[in-house]
Amino acid sequence: MYRVLGWKYAIPVALIDAAKGALSVGVLGSLSGGPAWVPVVLGLAAVLGHVYSPYVGFRGGKGVATAGGVFLALAPLAVAISLPIWVGMLWAFGYVSVASLTVAVLFPLWVRLTRPAAPYTFWASLALALLIVYSHRANIRRLLDGTENRFRTRKGVAA
Numbered sequence: 001m002y003r004v005l006g007w008k009y010a011i012p013v014a015l016i017d018a019a020k021g022a023l024s025v026g027v028l029g030s031l032s033g034g035p036a037w038v039p040v041v042l043g044l045a046a047v048l049g050h051v052y053s054p055y056v057g058f059r060g061g062k063g064v065a066t067a068g069g070v071f072l073a074l075a076p077l078a079v080a081i082s083l084p085i086w087v088g089m090l091w092a093f094g095y096v097s098v099a100s101l102t103v104a105v106l107f108p109l110w111v112r113l114t115r116p117a118a119p120y121t122f123w124a125s126l127a128l129a130l131l132i133v134y135s136h137r138a139n140i141r142r143l144l145d146g147t148e149n150r151f152r153t154r155k156g157v158a159a
Contacts (some may be wrong), residue, residue, distance in 0.1 A: 002151070007078040014065045021046045021069025029073070040120040047128055051135050064100045064134045067128045071111070074121045078110035097139035104132040105121075106152035 002010035006157050018035040024046040029039025047067050054059035076110045089099035111118070133140075143147035 002057075017050065017061065017065035018069035018072065020050065020065040021070075021071075022073045023095045025070050025073035037120045040074065040124045043067075043074060043123055044127065046070060047131065050130065062100065063128070063132055065103070067104075067132065071107070071121075071125065072130070073109045075118070075125070077114040078107060078125070081110045081114070082107055090151060095143065095148055097136055097143065098147060098152050101133060101140070102135055104129045 001013045021043060025039045025043040028042050032038045032042070046072060046085045050060050050066040051063040052058045054115045068079060068082075085106065086099045086103045088128055090096060093099070108122060108125040111122050115121050139148060
């Protein structure tokens with residue numbers, strides 16, 4: 001969103017995407033009163049609905065912000081560990097995709113370390129990590145080809 005429309009739109013869209021994930025788990029999960037896996041399934045559904053949205057021909061976003069919101073509700077400490085890593089990777093390499101992929105791959109480890117008694121949350125983090133890597137397959141190809149857009153090189157934005 002940032003590359004296409006800039007900060008004015010990118011920040012609200014990212015916050016809405018994260019809220020979509022957090023609210024599906026936090027509000028709907030608590031209202032369900034069901035077993036411990038229900039909020040996790042609701043979070044998975046929110047991310048799948050974002051990545052494969054029927055409203056845009058089953059081609060939505062990458063799922064990173066929505067998954068972040070899901071885990072903000074399920075494993076907030078793991079998210080707190082991941083945020084500085086994401087920022088550091090973005091700062092060091094200049095690619096949002098590299099930062100997102102790095103955090104996605106490491107995230108199940110942070111969930112396992114911070115929520116060892118939450119197996120459903122761990123398995124969801126592993127499933128979503130795989131989905132996020134899969135949803136970034138075009139970015140991975142561009143990275144390997146050397147054609148991926150850097151965050152700092154958007155037209156009109158200082159490098």
